Amino acid sequence: MTQGSRLYFAVTLMCAFVSIHGVGLNDLLERASQLSDKLHSISTSLTNDLDSHFPPVGRVMMPRPSMCHTSSLQIPNDKDQALKVPEDELLSLARSLLLAWSDPLALLSAEASSLAHPERNTINSKTKELQDNIDSLGAGLEHVFNKMGSSSDNLSSLPFSSNSLGQDKTSRLVNFHFLLSCFRRDSHKIDSFLKVLRCRAAKKRPEMC
Amino acid sequence: PQIMIFLFPPLRETAEAMAYSLSLSLLYLGLLCGNGPVYARGSELFTPDPSRGPHFTGCRSREQETFRCWWSTGTFQNLTEPGALRVFYQTKNANEWQECPDYTRTVKNECYFNKTFTHIWTSYCIHLRSVPQNITYDEACFTVENIVHPDPPIGLNWTLLNVSRSGLHFDALLRWAPPPSADVQMGWMSLVYQVQYRIRNASHWEMLDLESGTQQSIYGLHTDKEYEVRVRCKMSAFDNFGEFSDSIIVHVAQIPSKDSTFPTTLVLIFGVIGVAILLVLLIFSQQQRLMVIFLPPIPAPKIKGIDPELLKNGKLDQLNSLLSSQDMYKPDFYHEDPWVEFIQLDLDDPAEKNESSDTQHLLGLSRSGSSHILNFKSDDDSGRASCYDPELPNPEDLASLLPGHSGRGENHPLVSRSSSSIPDLGVQQTSEVEETPIQTQPAVPSWVNMDFYAQVSDFTPAGGVVLSPGQLNSSPEKKKEEENEKKIQFQLLSDGAYTSENTARQLDVPPSPGPEQGYQAFPTQAVEGNLWNGEYLVSASDSQTPYLLPEAPPAPILPPVSDYTVVQEVDAQHSLLLNPPSSQAAISPHTPNKHLPAMPTMPMGYLTPDLLGNLNP
Numbered sequence: 017m018t019q020g021s022r023l024y025f026a027v028t029l030m031c032a033f034v035s036i037h038g039v040g041l042n043d044l045l046e047r048a049s050q051l052s053d054k055l056h057s058i059s060t061s062l063t064n065d066l067d068s069h070f071p072p073v074g075r076v077m078m079p080r081p082s083m084c085h086t087s088s089l090q091i092p093n094d095k096d097q098a099l100k101v102p103e104d105e106l107l108s109l110a111r112s113l114l115l116a117w118s119d120p121l122a123l124l125s126a127e128a129s130s131l132a133h134p135e136r137n138t139i140n141s142k143t144k145e146l147q148d149n150i151d152s153l154g155a156g157l158e159h160v161f162n163k164m165g166s167s168s169d170n171l172s173s174l175p176f177s178s179n180s181l182g183q184d185k186t187s188r189l190v191n192f193h194f195l196l197s198c199f200r201r202d203s204h205k206i207d208s209f210l211k212v213l214r215c216r217a218a219k220k221r222p223e224m225c
Numbered sequence: 226p227q228i229m230i231f232l233f234p235p236l237r238e239t240a241e242a243m244a245y246s247l248s249l250s251l252l253y254l255g256l257l258c259g260n261g262p263v264y265a266r267g268s269e270l271f272t273p274d275p276s277r278g279p280h281f282t283g284c285r286s287r288e289q290e291t292f293r294c295w296w297s298t299g300t301f302q303n304l305t306e307p308g309a310l311r312v313f314y315q316t317k318n319a320n321e322w323q324e325c326p327d328y329t330r331t332v333k334n335e336c337y338f339n340k341t342f343t344h345i346w347t348s349y350c351i352h353l354r355s356v357p358q359n360i361t362y363d364e365a366c367f368t369v370e371n372i373v374h375p376d377p378p379i380g381l382n383w384t385l386l387n388v389s390r391s392g393l394h395f396d397a398l399l400r401w402a403p404p405p406s407a408d409v410q411m412g413w414m415s416l417v418y419q420v421q422y423r424i425r426n427a428s429h430w431e432m433l434d435l436e437s438g439t440q441q442s443i444y445g446l447h448t449d450k451e452y453e454v455r456v457r458c459k460m461s462a463f464d465n466f467g468e469f470s471d472s473i474i475v476h477v478a479q480i481p482s483k484d485s486t487f488p489t490t491l492v493l494i495f496g497v498i499g500v501a502i503l504l505v506l507l508i509f510s511q512q513q514r515l516m517v518i519f520l521p522p523i524p525a526p527k528i529k530g531i532d533p534e535l536l537k538n539g540k541l542d543q544l545n546s547l548l549s550s551q552d553m554y555k556p557d558f559y560h561e562d563p564w565v566e567f568i569q570l571d572l573d574d575p576a577e578k579n580e581s582s583d584t585q586h587l588l589g590l591s592r593s594g595s596s597h598i599l600n601f602k603s604d605d606d607s608g609r610a611s612c613y614d615p616e617l618p619n620p621e622d623l624a625s626l627l628p629g630h631s632g633r634g635e636n637h638p639l640v641s642r643s644s645s646s647i648p649d650l651g652v653q654q655t656s657e658v659e660e661t662p663i664q665t666q667p668a669v670p671s672w673v674n675m676d677f678y679a680q681v682s683d684f685t686p687a688g689g690v691v692l693s694p695g696q697l698n699s700s701p702e703k704k705k706e707e708e709n710e711k712k713i714q715f716q717l718l719s720d721g722a723y724t725s726e727n728t729a730r731q732l733d734v735p736p737s738p739g740p741e742q743g744y745q746a747f748p749t750q751a752v753e754g755n756l757w758n759g760e761y762l763v764s765a766s767d768s769q770t771p772y773l774l775p776e777a778p779p780a781p782i783l784p785p786v787s788d789y790t791v792v793q794e795v796d797a798q799h800s801l802l803l804n805p806p807s808s809q810a811a812i813s814p815h816t817p818n819k820h821l822p823a824m825p826t827m828p829m830g831y832l833t834p835d836l837l838g839n840l841n842p
Contacts, residue, residue: 053415057462064464080366082317082348093344095290095413204370204462205346211412 041163045214048160051153052110052207055146059200062142065135066193074190084198086116086174091205103213104166110209111157113202114150116174120195121147123179131192132185146199153206276300279310279353279362286373287467288406289414289460291343293329294336296353296363310362312336314351316344322352345369375416375458375467376404378439383454383475386442391488392480395448400440401456401470416458419466425451425474437461449479 091109092098098106125147128140161169181195182188278299286292294312303309312325325336336351350366378401386396399420407414417437421430433441446452452475459466508515535543682693 053461060462060464080317080348087317091346093347094340095345095408095411096340098413099411201346201368201370207415207462208345208413211415213412215410215412 041160042214042218044156044160044163045210045217048153048156049207049210049214051149051156052203052210055149055153056200056203056207058142058146058149059196059203062139062146063193063196063200065138065142066133066196069134070193071186071189074186074193077187077190079194083194084201085120085176086113086198086202089113089116089172089174098208098212103216104161104164106209106213107157107161107164107166108170108172110206110213111154111161112172112174113206114154114157115171116176117199117202118147118150118154119176120199121150123176123181124192124195124199127181127188127192130188132189279355281351281353281363281365284351284365284367284372286343286369287376288404288408289345289370289373290340290408292338292369292372294325294338294351294365295332296334296336298334309355309357310334311354311356312351313354314338314349317348325351343369370460370463372465373414373460373463374465375414375460376406377468377470378402378404378418378456378458379470381454381456381470381473383473385477388448388477388480393448395446395477396442396444397446397475397477398440398442399454399456402439403458404467407458415461417461418456418458420454420456421469422452422454422475425453443475446475446477448477451476 089109089112092101101109121143125140125143128143129136131139133139181191276299279296280299282295282297284292284294296310296312298310312328313322314325315322325338326342327337327339329335329337346368348366348368350364352361353363354361380402381399382401383397383399386398388395401418403409403416407416409416415437417435418439418441419435420433420441420443422433422443423430433443443452443454453472454475455469455472457466457469680693681690683691685691
């Protein structure tokens with residue numbers, strides 16, 4: 017018992033030490049981009065699952081993507097712009113987006129179990145996985161931010177005020193699908209920004225990009 | 226309405242206007258976008274449907290920086306002139322519809338959006354309109370990242386990793402480079418690759434897992450087969466694969482030498498081991514039987530005779546019958562003994578004799594009148610059967626001895642002798658010829674008593690055999706009175722003759738001059754001959770030569786001396802004892818009558834009929 021507790025203590029100490037002095041920025045960004053890649057792939061598969069049995073009428077009712085609640089955020093739209101944006105701004109953008117989705121994802125995971133969809137269980141599990149990944153990525157990006165040593169922390173606030181997806185099951189399904197598609201796009205944005213950041217930071221090791 | 230409120234919380238003041246426009250547009254979409262997807266996530270370039278009106282066939286982006294859209298006129302042939310159909314697009318930022326920035330000149334019905342007009346993470350909607358009639362034939366909405374189909378990778382090549390030990394398989398390492406259009410270095414696009422290979426001209430492609438790097442190994446390829454390999458890529462977490470790269474051929478020639486020998490030696494070794502194991506198993510399982518086959522039990526000596534089990538357990542009458550039928554000590558046993566040859570002579574009675582000697586028969590001569598040779602019984606018997614066979618000799622054989630029968634075609638000396646006063650055969654002193662052979666019948670017992678060996682002293686020039694009489698001793702002295710000159714003559718003459726003294730006595734020497742002269746010429750040498758005779762059978766211990774008869778040469782009357790004696794014993798010095806030392810002097814008489822009964826043991830391999838007679842149960 018004492019040996020086990022001693023080991024545990026040592027491990028936690030080491031972890032704390034490592035986390036404080038930490039790994040290098042490149043490794044952090046590498047890890048962050050991996051997480052974001054995973055986030056994006058989960059959201060893609062979730063969208064595909066939803067699409068498999070999506071009623072045609074839902075497509076008609078689907079709102080346009082510009083109606084996502086994060087659409088107001090000013091982001092670079094193409095590659096040239098994205099390459100010109102400074103790193104800390106990219107990071108803050110990524111962090112803002114990430115922050116904007118913690119509440120909606122909570123709603124989605126709450127509603128996933130009662131969806132009128134045959135793939136409900138898969139959707140439910142994947143939604144939960146999304147939620148976990150977002151939390152870990154948020155924490156990781158905070159480390160990156162601290163590592164980068166930016167002076168100001170200008171995160172945009174993107175509120176999400178709805179607390180229900182709808183009243184009838186069709187609208188719920190449609191809204192669910194819509195939110196998910198918005199999230200998928202935003203996860204791609206996060207992923208792209210982080211990859212750009214990673215490649216920009218790893219100039220000495222171009223093989224990483 | 227609920228959706229509107231849900232989506233546009235911060236725009237409540239313009240909610241009504243927005244709601245109106247949006248509902249209108251949705252209605253419009255619902256009316257017109259029956260077939261095409263509202264949000265073309267992954268729009269493919271599908272083949273134009275000729276049955277339809279003008280429609281979009283697809284939009285694609287190669288590098289996530291520009292994109293193109295294509296359409297077809299469909300069945301409306303009157304709209305083929307350029308400018309009849311126009312493309313308008315609308316992004317979410319601007320609400321007005323803008324026309325296609327660049328209608329590609331080289332390609333028909335293509336609209337190209339360059340970098341300036343391409344916005345990522347922006348949804349686009351494009352319309353295909355005919356402006357004069359103000360009809361929108363088709364519409365498509367998408368976001369750019371969803372229509373990205375990367376270019377194929379470039380620089381596909383392969384290297385040999387290793388070849389298997391058997392030379393049948395090899396591993397190859399494939400390398401390629403990302404498409405130059407995709408900006409992977411800046412991280413703008415993250416690509417994953419998929420390698421496919423197949424045996425050349427096969428129909429089915431083998432697909433490997435997605436690879437995010439730019440190299441991959443293929444394991445387990447067969448040598449001597451040509452493989453086609455190609456690679457394609459897509460954006461990670463998106464579904465749109467780009468085009469395949471050009472195929473390359475992967476081929477490794479088979480090395481024949483190692484192949485051929487290695488498996489065959491292995492097979493040989495395993496085969497031998499398997500056979501050995503089988504043999505061992507077989508031996509162990511069939512141990513008992515194999516032991517009998519390969520190491521047969523030494524057979525117990527098969528003593529011809531009585532079964533020992535029967536001896537142990539059999540009944541008495543069975544044993545008796547068995548023993549009687551065994552004939553082990555019967556005279557039949559005698560028949561098989563080849564070296565035992567018996568000359569049937571009558572010891573006691575000189576009358577009985579066989580006219581021709583055995584040697585004469587051997588020499589193949591027929592002695593007519595000049596025979597001093599004993600005549601034996603016919604050769605059929607070899608002189609043996611009648612010896613110990615108690616039955617009477619075959620009368621026919623005896624009759625053949627008669628002159629009338631002359632089975633041999635020779636003048637039996639018996640005949641001649643009989644003419645000249647044949648001495649009696651021991652029973653009768655008749656000169657009848659006919660009786661002589663018959664008289665041999667009762668002479669059989671006297672034959673038994675006869676000494677069967679006589680020393681051949683010399684051969685006559687005519688081929689006859691001169692026999693020396695036997696050893697002089699007291700026992701035949703009783704016969705000395707009977708014999709006269711003849712004995713003397715014979716004693717003088719015979720030198721190592723192969724007759725007994727009895728027969729010598731019996732021999733009636735006819736007064737024929739020639740050969741007899743030869744015979745009679747011998748007496749001068751008789752002494753030496755006797756001396757020589759004496760050496761024949763006398764043992765070393767016996768200083769006296771029994772055949773040396775100091776008185777023999779001068780004495781006309783000599784008792785018949787047997788030149789052969791029966792070897793009675795062998796003493797300790799391995800000398801032959803002709804007489805048992807207790808009974809007599811060195812001279813051993815020939816009378817089997819005396820000795821044979823006194824003989825305690827059987828002589829060495831010599832059995833006289835007397836012995837046989839004694840032994841017969």
